[in-house]
Amino acid sequence: MLLFACASGLSVANVYYAQPLLDALAADFGISLAAVGAVITATQVGSVLALVLLVPLGDMLSRRGLMLGQLAALVLALCWVCVAGSAAAMMAGMLAVGMLGTAMTQGLIAYAASAASEQERGRVVGAAQSGVVGGLLMARVFAGLVADLAGWRGVYAASAAIMLALGVLLWRALPKSRAPAAADAATTTGAGAGAAAAGAAVSYTALLASSFALLRHNRVLQVRGAIALLMFAVFGTFWSALVFLLSAPPYAYSHTAIGAFGLVGLAGALAAARAGHWADQGRAQPASAAALALMTAAWLPLAMAQHSLPALIIGILALDLGVQALHVTNQTLILRTAKTDHSRLIGAYMMFYALGSGAGAIAATHVHAMAGWNGACLLGGALSLAALAFWASTTKVASPDCKSGRTNLEWPDQINVLQQQRDKNP
Template structure:
């Protein structure tokens, strides 16, 4: 199979803001399903008699589903009709959410969580690839940026929504409400999704999956942007995975709800970063990448002042999210410039770099906090951010 041999005709220019908004809403709701469980672990442990040491298996099952989706499900968008695929996945996601909501045992709960992780991730990344394929080349950055903003806001709002609904209706109510939200978006999404030409390429599923390795070996833009994503998301998770540790301890002693509210500050950065896609459309992707990485590096200075000023913490969060999301949007805009017949596989491969970076950041930051406290976390984050900036500088041509 030669992925570069087939080119699709460009779609009509000028995707409406309403359709971009629909992609953003659907992507945000889809990704939120993957993260609803995080504030509910105590309740799940109590209801199912799971020890606090073992309840992390709920998150592990969800993340396993995410990985399987990126490798085995997201690439299907390059093989079958994307509109029909979205419909099937949406119905299956609703069923998985209901399965979690009525789970009678730990086995059913873990199986349901795996399916929610798989289908929620497949829907989210499939919609991003769908939006990129439906957009014309000159507006692809704008469309991807708008859709990605919805994803990031969905990530931030998931914990707030989950905590609020569980206080009113219990943890099962969270998943019933989530199923209703997905059903509410189903009809308008199905009605608005544009029909796309079928991609001429692999006709065999396993050949499609095998071609991902070829893409990874051949596509230098994917390689470079993937490494940048790995380092950027590692820095991201170095901060967010460690934040709860100092804020929950004296002198702050904040509740988990209050700590989670700091995540909402990141919405400002996410919305501002959406414009990065427009600049990438204008051929300024490398300039935006360099500026985003400088902002990411500088954010660690106010973050390191957290014990002196919570205002500095807020400023640092805005800078961190602005730099990280601007780079993320630009990365996706640049990898989608070529190979229109492989957009689904490209986004699946790119997000695997994200998953590895997120995992490494989360593991590294807890060890660093135990050894050197918050200042050590900030030095680690700044070091990884500097490494990303140097890597970009070395590969920018």
């Protein structure tokens, strides 16, 4: 678990190195400040492609071989970004980094979830997610520090060396594994989903189709995915706008100082681990309510951040605690809806995450260019309220009992029986 957590953290960090470097990238490639958010969007587009095309392979191929292959490709992509000579080449490299970094991260989480027992899956996912949170936030610290010492290109060169060393460690430490059973690879949840006979070969096309079947038929995935989309649009809005606030007067901080603000959010790692434990105990809905309320309230101190550093720190703590607790709760509930398909479930859920993060980043840079920090705070607050309202509207539609692993929308056969009973006894 420790190895998985560290590997996931180092992998996901590559997707977020660019956030505290947006001003440097804009200056180097002649991109306007209003449009430079597209750099973050490019990595998130890569993340979506990974979730659709690469992450489902964990239900079909040997996870050990798959992770090592993806890691080697990630090293090459990082080297490409490091030597990019034009904005187009840099964007293409960012897309590849987002794709491969996401594939490795989510593949490792799915691996951990499938290895855990049903009773402790929330705790295991929470522990792995703690590593992801640490990597996500430390990415900003690392990127800021290295950029001040060796420029933004040095960030990606250093990461390539780190990932190469991680690859050696994983190659030596991970046990050899077989590809998942064909029956597991073909299993899908939801109405109309068929399963191939055990031992039958499953085509890549069928594997991808089954991922979309999950999106069509798994109601818990739909509800929690929509919450995740709004939640990470909030997160992307804040972190993308923050660099412009802190790099300008009255702060005028260096890249190192801006990146160090990621350390404030490390409290989110604690929230991630604890939220999984609460979900295992059947308290997923109260945990969701508290996380969403905290995320919304965070924008009150953040709105005062232009004139108050303590208010900014308080806002970061509240926002990150809320987002990470809700993220783990979402994943735990979704993974409870099936005993297999974990790679595809994670991949489908994280598509909402990637779309939300990318949309939040590009919206934040445009809004900040037009209305400054206050405009970005209004955007973040409105998205937070929308997430809270959406959750409140779905509590009666999907009421998960995570302790038993069942939901009133999990199995179509159960729904049909209940509907028949209702028709007989209106």
